[in-house]
Amino acid sequence: MQKGIIKLKNSPSIVSFAAIGGLKEGEGPLGPQFDSIDQSNRFGENTWEKSEAQMQKIALSTALSKKEYAAHDIDALFAGDLMNQCTSSAYGLLSFDVPFFGLYGACSTAIEGTILASLLLDTGHFSRTAVVSSSHYYASERQFRYPIEYGGQRAPTAQWTVTGSGAFILENSGRGVKVTEVMPGRSIDKGITDINNMGAAMAPAAIDTLTRYFANSDKNPDDFDLIATGDLGYEGYKIVKDFMRDYGFDSQTKYNDCGLMIFDRDTQDVHAGGSGCGCSATVLAAHILPEIQRGNLNHVLILGTGALMSPESILQGESIPGIAHLIHLERE
């Protein structure tokens, strides 16, 4: 094992995937690429928490149905979300009668799950796994900030939690987008305490992972067609972009952030961009994976970024630790 970077001997494949979104996601630049959009954001449920759980159910069902798989074709399920006690996954995926690994990686969950699922496929412990994660703007706002009915003012550096869920089916043999390397992130806390600037709090973790990756890899940033962080938004993007310049990698088209890709900041009033477990998950499933399949991208690094605080920890004066898990995707 190369320290930190794990090269997958058998390169598991992402063979199917689905992205489900809400109204604002449907109106964004990637809207037409989602598998389905519910303009009511409710997904047939009468509370936002149940709506989020339902999104996970729809996302996994959609990804399974594209390959005509049933739940029992899956050996293990890796899932998580932002809600207290990760109930969107627990309830949303309850009807899938499959061994279940609950994860909490905040907004990095889809990538954390992809790392674990890939590693356990690579070695033959499992032959087919699924990864699911989600976030819901209205459920998140009332849990982390205020119910939206309060009409609270948003700071310019604040991000907009994506209403969306992404699901991924991985196999250790089978055609699809290859996961060739993974690198789990470390918790990094640089003392940021402003919960209206999560991008700045998570950027140091993204930089830590990128630094470790390029220091230990024979690759450099120019070897990738896209390097995408999960949900740093404009504030965190700027910080990582400055750092990337130190690696001689200054092409704006190659480094991007899923939080900037999912919404149009000029017209959608999302301030610094998108965030949440659903952000990287849906951008990956709606846009990046299809682009790899079409041959428009060949080598992609995804950094799932997450902020590991809670409302209580901030009230108690703690700062915001970030984490960034990396996967290297390749066209088959």
Add this chain to the structure above:
Amino acid sequence: MQKGIIKLKNSPSIVSFAAIGGLKEGEGPLGPQFDSIDQSNRFGENTWEKSEAQMQKIALSTALSKKEYAAHDIDALFAGDLMNQCTSSAYGLLSFDVPFFGLYGACSTAIEGTILASLLLDTGHFSRTAVVSSSHYYASERQFRYPIEYGGQRAPTAQWTVTGSGAFILENSGRGVKVTEVMPGRSIDKGITDINNMGAAMAPAAIDTLTRYFANSDKNPDDFDLIATGDLGYEGYKIVKDFMRDYGFDSQTKYNDCGLMIFDRDTQDVHAGGSGCGCSATVLAAHILPEIQRGNLNHVLILGTGALMSPESILQGESIPGIAHLIHLERE
């Protein structure tokens, strides 16, 4: 792979472990076997949430120091807890500069983490991993029920959240207690909505995992010196015990529950027994693993049980899904 049960080819070992507890845990039957007890329950911190995080830090430091390991000797850390957004792990383990996989398996977290850590050691992706989990009575009470200052009445079927943290160091070569088989659990919901009877809500998941294990294994219950569920307490224990009788396994001494082992129900006013992420973790580290090392137990099945609800999901009328992850431990 045998369907459901995964036999570990190289049988990773638990080479070091530590159990940290509070006042009530120190006064219980296993009290003298804990590595350290803080009678103030505060662990030097001024909020219960920070106390819980500190317990995780002390537990992992203690487990590492027994082998004279430093943090950088660990390839990956698997950790989780009951607090919203799993902050006890995020903050407690922040100073360990190690790749971090955050888990949410409710009270099953220590066993979920042991399964993932063992699988990834078995195949050589990692050579040394750590698993940590915790719960804290005072932090849990105010998050899930009421601050203890309110003096709320407890139902007879209610359990007492363990104030404790367990940490485990696993290696793919090295002397210790062997993990020879693992079996991840499925979410099972039998419609229990009484949050004062979590044992009954989790028992069906324990039965599901035990049934699948014995149906697919060449072993029967008599092959084990101990079968222990994580935190079903007296209510769940009774249900599982009735089920075990159907397997011709009626010896009270061989099936037990960590929630019944950690406290003395006759004298400690804990009603149905102990619960929480710290329950199975500390009983394993303080009692079961040392008993295996001493040769008093040779084959042990541990079922990490968890209830995957949240206070909000219960208020919204949902029932309580349970999960039970299984590991088979053997004396070297």
